[in-house]
Amino acid sequence: MDLLLLALLVALAVWTGRKVKRSVESRSAARRWNETPGSSADNPIVLTSGKQMQDAIASVRCQCGGRVIPLGETPRLGLRVARGRCADCERDVDLYFVMPNYVN
Numbered sequence: 683m684d685l686l687l688l689a690l691l692v693a694l695a696v697w698t699g700r701k702v703k704r705s706v707e708s709r710s711a712a713r714r715w716n717e718t719p720g721s722s723a724d725n726p727i728v729l730t731s732g733k734q735m736q737d738a739i740a741s742v743r744c745q746c747g748g749r750v751i752p753l754g755e756t757p758r759l760g761l762r763v764a765r766g767r768c769a770d771c772e773r774d775v776d777l778y779f780v781m782p783n784y785v786n
């Protein structure tokens with residue numbers, strides 16, 4: 683009986699440890715993503731050429747590290763937004779761009 687309880691406690695400790703580790707990794711991935719230029723309307727990529735936009739869309743990765751499938755562009759709040767979806771976790775990944783003449 684004591685052995686069973688011990689096994690249960692060890693399993694619970696391992697499970698809790700993994701959960702905490704996953705949570706910390708997820709938060710740090712979210713922080714890295716938020717610091718990435720283009721990740722939000724407050725931090726858009728300043729466009730210098732049309733090719734730069736294509737390159738940014740082609741190279742962007744989801745917070746989980748997955749490849750992003752482009753879903754097209756849309757204007758939003760005076761910015762150009764390239765919409766995409768992660769091929770792995772299906773999270774929406776939007777990239778924000780601004781034309782140089784919009785920058786104050």
Ligand SMILES: [Zn+2]
Binds near residue numbers: 748
């Ligand atoms: Zn993902």
